[in-house]
Each structure stands twice: as C-alpha cells, then as structure tokens.
Amino acid sequence: MAEGVSFDDLVARYYAPLYQFAFSLTRDESEACDLTQQTFCVWAAKGHQLRDATKVKTWLFTTLHREFLGSRRRQSRFPHVELESATADLPVIAPAGVNRLDATQLRDAMTHLDEIYRAPIALFYLQDYSYNEIAEILGVPLGTVKSRLTRGLSRLYQLLADQPKS
Amino acid sequence: MNRDEAKSILLLYRSSADAADPQMAEALALAKQDPELARWLEHYAAGQEQVRSQFRAIQPPPALKEQIISEHAARSKAKTRRDRVVSLAAIAAIIVAFVFMGHFWSNQPKYETVSNSLENYQVRMVSIANAGYAMDFTSGDLAQIQSYLSQQKAPADYALPGPLQKATATGCAVQDWDGKKVSMICFATGKPLPVGQPGDLWLFVADRSSIQQATTASTPQFRQVGTIITATWSQGDKVYFLGTAGDESTIRQYL
Numbered sequence: 001m002a003e004g005v006s007f008d009d010l011v012a013r014y015y016a017p018l019y020q021f022a023f024s025l026t027r028d029e030s031e032a033c034d035l036t037q038q039t040f041c042v043w044a045a046k047g048h049q050l051r052d053a054t055k056v057k058t059w060l061f062t063t064l065h066r067e068f069l070g071s072r073r074r075q076s077r078f079p080h081v082e083l084e085s086a087t088a089d090l091p092v093i094a095p096a097g098v099n100r101l102d103a104t105q106l107r108d109a110m111t112h113l114d115e116i117y118r119a120p121i122a123l124f125y126l127q128d129y130s131y132n133e134i135a136e137i138l139g140v141p142l143g144t145v146k147s148r149l150t151r152g153l154s155r156l157y158q159l160l161a162d163q164p165k166s
Numbered sequence: 167m168n169r170d171e172a173k174s175i176l177l178l179y180r181s182s183a184d185a186a187d188p189q190m191a192e193a194l195a196l197a198k199q200d201p202e203l204a205r206w207l208e209h210y211a212a213g214q215e216q217v218r219s220q221f222r223a224i225q226p227p228p229a230l231k232e233q234i235i236s237e238h239a240a241r242s243k244a245k246t247r248r249d250r251v252v253s254l255a256a257i258a259a260i261i262v263a264f265v266f267m268g269h270f271w272s273n274q275p276k277y278e279t280v281s282n283s284l285e286n287y288q289v290r291m292v293s294i295a296n297a298g299y300a301m302d303f304t305s306g307d308l309a310q311i312q313s314y315l316s317q318q319k320a321p322a323d324y325a326l327p328g329p330l331q332k333a334t335a336t337g338c339a340v341q342d343w344d345g346k347k348v349s350m351i352c353f354a355t356g357k358p359l360p361v362g363q364p365g366d367l368w369l370f371v372a373d374r375s376s377i378q379q380a381t382t383a384s385t386p387q388f389r390q391v392g393t394i395i396t397a398t399w400s401q402g403d404k405v406y407f408l409g410t411a412g413d414e415s416t417i418r419q420y421l
C-alpha cells in the first residue's frame with residue numbers, strides 16, 4: 001500500500017475532491033458525504049492491498065464510483081441501460097458556449113443530465129484526469145469515455161443554453 | 167474534416183496536453199485557418215472555464231473531514247478490542263487442547279510406547295509362524311535341536327514342559343527380536359500341515375532381558391493372537407512362548 005501515508009493525511013488530501021465528485025454524481029449533500037465516508041472505509045479495510053503508491057488517488061475515485069453504482073443498484077433507481085443503445089439516440093450538437101454561469105444553473109443542468117454522463121464529465125472538469133485515467137476509474141474502454149464525454153458535454157451545454165438567464 | 171466534425175472533436179479540448187491527439191491536432195489546425203471555428207473555440211473555451219470553476223467551487227461540509235477521521239478512529243478502537251478478545255479466545259482454546267492431549271496421552275497404556283514389549287514380541291512371533299518360515303535345522307530329535315541352537319548361540323538351556331517333550335518335533339530356526347536371538351522350536355500336532363508349513367506348534371524361547379516388562383509368572387498366561395492361541399510363562403531367566411491354532415484347551419494339552 002502507500003507506505004507512510006497515514007489515514008488522517010489521506011483524508012486531508014482527498015476528501016474535498018472526492019466529495020466534489022460524489023456531489024456531481026448525486027447532487028445531494030448527504031448522499032455525497034456518505035459516499036465519501038464509505039470510500040475511506042473501504043480504503044481502511046482494503047487499501048493495504050494497493051502496491052503502487054502513485055495509484056492512491058485513482059483507487060479512491062474508482063472506489064467511490066463503484067460505491068455510487070452499488071448504492072444505485074441497491075436503491076433500484078438506476079435501471080441498467082446499455083451504453084451504446086442509450087447513446088445512439090443522442091444527437092451530437094456542438095454547443096454555442098456559456099456566457100455567465102452560477103452554481104445553481106450548473107446544478108440544475110447536471111440534474112437533468114443522464115446519469116451515465118455525470119461521472120466522466122465530473123472527472124473531466126474536477127481533476128483534469130486524462131481520458132485513459134477516466135476510463136480506468138469508470139472501468140470502461142477509452143472509446144466509451146470519449147463517446148460519453150462528447151455526447152455528455154454537448155447535452156450539458158445544451159441544457160445550460162436552454163436555461164432562463166438569471 | 168469539416169467545421170462541425172472539428173467542433174465535435176474540440177468539445178473534449180482542455181489544454182495543450184490534449185492537442186497531442188492526432189484528431190485534436192487536426193481540428194485545432196482547422197480552427198487556425200477558419201475564423202468562424204476559431205471564434206467558436208474561443209467562446210467555448212471561456213464557457214469551459216466557467217463550468218470548471220463552478221465544479222471546483224463545490225465545497226464539502228466543514229465537519230466532513232473530522233467526521234471521517236473520528237469515525238475511523240472509533241471503528242479501529244472497536245476492532246482492536248474485538249481482535250484482542252478473539253486472540254485471547256484462540257490462546258485459551260490452544261491451552262485447553264494441549265491439556266486435553268496431555269491428559270489423553272498420559273492415560274494411554276505404557277506398553278503402547280515400548281517397542282520391545284511382551285505384547286509386541288508375541289505379535290511378532292505369531293506373525294513369523296503364520297507368514298511361513300524356513301527351518302534352519304530339520305530334525306525330530308529334541309536333543310539335536312537343542313545342540314544346534316546352542317551352537318548358534320541362541321537360547322538353548324531351556325526346559326520343555328513334560329507334554330511338549332512328547333510332541334513330534336520337526337526342527338528349529340533362530341529368529342531375531344530387537345537384536346537378540348530367539349530360539350524357535352517347531353512341532354507337528356498330527357493334523358495335516360498347510361502346504362509349505364514345517365510345523366503347526368511352535369515354541370519360542372528368549373532371554374527375559376531381551377523383552378521389556380516380560381512376565382515373571384511361571385504359570386502360563388493365555389492370549390489369543392488372531393487365530394493362534396498362545397501361552398506365555400517364565401522359568402529361570404527365560405521366557406517361553408507357545409502357540410498353535412485353536413483355543414485354550416488345545417494348547418493346554420502341551421503344557
């Protein structure tokens with residue numbers, strides 16, 4: 001495992017970006033807190049199995065995403081949809097851009113964004129992960145990540161553009 | 167690549183690091199040549215920056231970090247306590263197992279652990295008689311047999327019971343028991359002998375010192391070893407062991 005990194009140091013370093021990712025997925029503060037905490041619980045139990053210390057951050061994000069998917073399955077609110085069949089129906093529209101944006105607008109847009117696009121978009125903006133790293137965290141092929149990002153970003157900007165100006 | 171295709175690709179453009187992708191590089195090159203595409207990209211990049219800053223403005227609740235750390239500490243403490251209880255229980259179980267095993271072994275009959283005990287000697291001699299053996303000296307003359315055994319430095323100063331002296335001798339052999347010589351005197355009872363068997367009544371004579379916990383009783387002790395009835399007794403410094411197929415009454419007629 002990442003020798004020499006104490007649990008407290010790890011939490012101090014990563015709890016905020018993990019929370020941001022969790023909140024981007026759930027749009028719910030309490031659920032995001034639970035997911036972040038659960039991620040560190042899993043680390044406490046299984047983190048010693050990780051040999052490559054440089055992978056700690058990726059490991060934490062991967063774990064949080066898995067926990068999120070697991071919680072969704074348990075709640076049966078997230079019916080399994082095959083990606084390719086879902087994305088095939090979405091048109092790719094190049095957005096015109098965003099003039100002014102506040103947190104509420106982004107939150108509303110993310111709420112209306114299909115769930116499968118939220119995780120790659122959040123990782124795309126929050127952490128500047130490479131596409132390969134996003135693919136590793138989400139456990140999907142690189143092509144799928146690019147496809148989801150292209151369609152997700154297109155949809156996000158469309159939602160932002162459609163919102164009434166504040 | 168046309169303008170719309172370039173826009174689709176440039177949706178994923180974040181920084182110069184992404185420009186290493188060949189498709190991205192081609193789309194960027196097109197943006198340099200196409201003023202309308204260049205304006206779109208500039209506008210889009212500005213929007214990207216706003217979205218990114220809003221994502222990064224998400225703030226965790228102030229107490230989240232302390233909550234995670236304190237709950238982890240509480241769980242670790244509970245786990246340590248649980249581990250300690252489990253360890254103590256395991257140690258207690260091992261101690262109980264050792265005590266039980268010690269008690270079990272200490273109550274085992276001693277002869278089990280003595281390899282040259284009388285019981286082992288009896289079993290070994292019966293197995294020699296049953297398994298088929300070669301006689302070293304064939305003779306019906308007990309005096310000659312005794313003389314032969316004496317020459318072989320096997321126990322020879324034995325005294326046969328009266329009835330056995332009248333039995334038909336067939337010869338003798340010298341057997342080994344724990345590195346010591348044992349005289350085996352063979353007799354025929356008169357019943358048909360199994361093929362290859364030179365006798366069906368055997369007397370083994372050994373020095374008492376060669377058998378641990380050997381009997382000192384001069385009266386015969388009977389024991390059934392498989393199909394063979396045996397009688398064991400002691401006289402002088404010798405242990406006598408007589409065996410034949412049958413029951414106690416069969417062997418008694420030779421004592």
